[in-house]
Amino acid sequence: MDGTVRAWVDGWVVSRGAAPPVVEPWGFTIDMGLAHHVTRHVLSATNEEVEEDAVRKVADAVTGSGTWLKVFADAATISPWLGEGWEIDPAPGRLMTRRLGPQETPASVPDDYRLRTWSRGGVTRVMVAAPDGSLAARGQVAPTGATAVVDQIETSPAHRRRGLGTLVMRTLTHAAREQGAETGVLACTPDGRALYASLGWTVTAPLTSAKFTGRP
Known part of the structure; x- marks a missing residue:
């Protein structure tokens, strides 16, 4: 399990007022309780350690719309592993860190x-x-x-x-x-990446976000 991912999850749930994360064999499940964002699944692996079987297992088990999947790998890699009903956010995210x-x-x-x-x-x-x-x-x-x-x-x-x-x-x-x-962690969109890089933040992993909208 990547320690940076765990740190991001722990801080994110506090920041957003989400339910405490449930630890899964592949990562974390976080309940948000919003119509457009009911639950999110976050895989703890990053970069080359992300496994196709794990992504497929989590994605295939989702049946309700409003569930998000966060995977720390490129969208081009993740997209073929997702089934019907998943929409990938076109803005590529990044997980970034910086010593404070x-x-x-x-x-x-x-x-x-x-x-x-x-x-x-x-x-x-x-x-x-x-x-x-x-x-x-x-x-x-x-x-x-x-x-x-x-x-x-x-x-x-x-x-x-x-x-x-x-x-x-x-x-x-x-x-x-x-x-x-002592360490800062954030997940950013392309719009903010230049600002964070100018302040000394470095990329740890790409971040792909996908939302389940329901199968036909």
Whole structure:
């Protein structure tokens, strides 16, 4: 079992308020309880260790729509192993990590923007408000001991390329380090990968997301 995957799962369920993960022979089952996201299955293997038999076994056992499958391998590899009713997210994800050092310091807030940080339920959230009061950027982090999962980073289109993504990330990693975390973990889309790479995050594995919509 990949320790990075376990760390991501443990932090993600705290960040999203999901049910505690159920450990399976092949990974984890997480209940979300949402119509569009009832349950997710996360395979613990990464890269070349992902086995076709395990993916097929998990995918074939799903019968209800709204179930997601997370596999840490390329979509081109995973796609032939999924049966009818599975739709792969076209945006290729990545699992990324970064060591958090004592130098984790927040960035400066641009003029006329407002930064707000608060913690509740084990999750630290950051909001950046635009000069007119609208949402400019946001994000959250869930420390779970030595690791912390950064999650739901977002910058509004009208406020991009102003350093707000960096501001949010540095604020979150600083908060995580203050709570004892030594390693950061996140799952990203192509839109965020360049930002994270510029801040020292490195790719551990590709991430393919597939949603079950029901068989004909």
